[in-house]
Amino acid sequence: MDTRQLEYFVAVADELNFTRAADRVFAAQSTVSAGVRSLERELGGALFERDRHRVRLTSLGRQMLDAARTTLEATERMRLLADSSGGLRGEVRVGIFTNLTTIDLPGIMGEFHARHPLVDLRLGPSPSGSTGLARDVRLGRIDVAFLGLPGRVPDLLYRDLAISPFVAVLPEAHPLAGADAVSVTDLAADRWVDAREGFGNRVTLDRALDTLGIVRRVSTELSDLGEIPRFVAARLGVAVMPQLTVLPAAGAVVVPLVERIDWVLSAVSRTRPSAAAAAMLELLGERFGPLAQPVPE
Template identity: 70%
Template sequence: MDTRQLEYVVAIADERSFTRAAERVFAAQSTVSAGIRGLERELGAPLFERDAHGVRLTDVGEAVVAEARATLQSVERMRELADRQGPLRGTVRVGIFTNLTTIDLPGVMGEFHRRHPEVDLRLGPSPSGSTGLVEDVRQGRLDIAFHGLPDPVSDLLTHPLADSPYVVVLPEAHPLARKRSVSLADLADETWVDARSGFGNRVTLDRALAARGLTRRVPTELSDLGEIPRFVAAGLGVAALPELTVIPAPGAVVRALREPVAWRLSAIARRRPGRAAEAMLALLEERISGL
C-alpha cells in the first residue's frame, strides 16, 4: 500500500468515475484501475461497485475512504513540517459561491497567487450550497469553503467575513414595487423564487419567516443565486436575498426589507489546516472582512 493508491481511492470516491479520477490525479486510467485492484487484493475486500449507473463505494470502501483522507492529510502535514521554512507549495481546494459579485474573488485569488506562486488553486461551488460545502470540508474534499448557514459548525474552524442585510427583489410592475420598504408579511401570500433547500440564505430566511408565524410557497428553486433576480423579472415570483448576493437584472427592482434579517458569510476549514490553507484564510479575512 502506498499514498498514490490512497489518492486514487479518494479521487474515485469524489468523482464517482475512474476516468475523471484518472484525469484528476494525472495518471492513465489503466494505472488507476491497477492500483485499486492491488489495494483491494491487499485489503481482501472490494472498495467499489461498478455497473451501468457508475461507480459506488461499498461499505468497506466508505470506511477506507475516510481513513485514506485522514492519512493523506497527515502526510501533507508531515511534508509541511519538514519544509516549514520554504515557500508554500501544494494545492488549496476552495468551495465558493458563484454569485458574490460584490466580492472580487478573482482579485483575491490573483493576490494569493502573487504571494504564493507554487500553490495550485482548485475552486468550485456545491450544487447543495452551504450544506454541501460544509460536508465537503468535513470529509476532506475541500480545504476551505464559504459558508452561509446560520448555525455554527462546531467541528470546523469558522472565520466570519461579512454580514449582509436581506433585501426584497420584485418584478418592476408588482404593486409592492412602489413602496420604499416591504415586510415579510406583505410577501407571505406571494409565489417565491429562491435557492434550493440547504442553501444558507434560504435556511436563514425560512427561520425568519417561521419566527413570525409566516409560511410561503416556493414553486421555483434554483442552485444559482445570481440567476434569481432574472427569474423574478420574468414574473415567476418574488424573492428576498442577502444584499451581497444580488445581481441586478432588467425588469426587477430591489427594495429594503422592513425586518432586520441578516445573513453572515464565513469561511470554514478543518481544525488543523495546512500552511497554504492558513494563508488563504488570512487573505480572505484581510480582503473581505467588514464588507
C-alpha cells in the same frame, strides 16, 4: 506504498464510488482502481467490497481509513517543513458560489497566487449550494469553502467574513416597489423566486419565515443566485435575498425589509486544514477585515 495510493484509497472511501473519487483526485478511473488494487496487494487484503451496484469498505478498509488520513496529514506537514524556502506547495480546492460578483474572487485568488505561486487552485461550486459545500469539506472533497448556512456545522473550522441583511427584490410594477420598506408578511401571498433548497440563503430565510409563521409559495427555483433579480424583473415573482448577493437587473427594484434577517458569509475548512488551506483562510480574513457589513443603498 506511496501517498498517492493512500489519496486514492481515502477518496474512494469517502465517495464510495470510483468515478467520483477519480474526479476528486484529478486522475483517470483506471489509475485510481489500479492504485487501490496495488495497495490491497501490499496489505494482503481487500479494502473494498465491490459489485455492480455499490462499493463498501471491508473491515480492513475501515481500520485503515483513519491511519491513511493521519499519514496524509503528516506528509503535508513534512512537505512544508522540507521546503527550505518556506513556500507552500501542492493545491487547494475551494468551493465557491456561482455568479457572486459582489466578491472580488479573481482578485483574492490572484493575490493568493502571488503569495504562493507553487500552490495550484481548483475552484468549483456545488449543485446543492452551501449544504453541499459543507458536506464536501467534511468529506475532504474540498479544502476551503464559502458557506452561507445559519449556525455552525459540526467538525468545521469557521472564519466569518461578512454579515448581510436580507432585502426584498420586487418587479418595478409591484404595488410595494416604491415603499420605503416592506414586511415579508406583505409578500406572503405573492409567488416567490428563490434559490434551490439547500442553498444557505434559502435555509436562513426559511427558518426566519417559519419563526414568523409565514407560509409562501416558491414557484421558481434557481441554482444561480445572481440570476434571481432578472427572473423577478420578468415578473415570475418576488424575492428576498441577502443584499450582498443582489445583482442589479433592469425592471427589478430593491426595497429594505421591515424585519431584520441576517445572512452570514463564512469561509470554512476541516478542523486540521492543510498549510495551503490555512493560508487561504488567512488571506480571506485579511481581505474581508473585521466582520464586514455592506453599506445600505
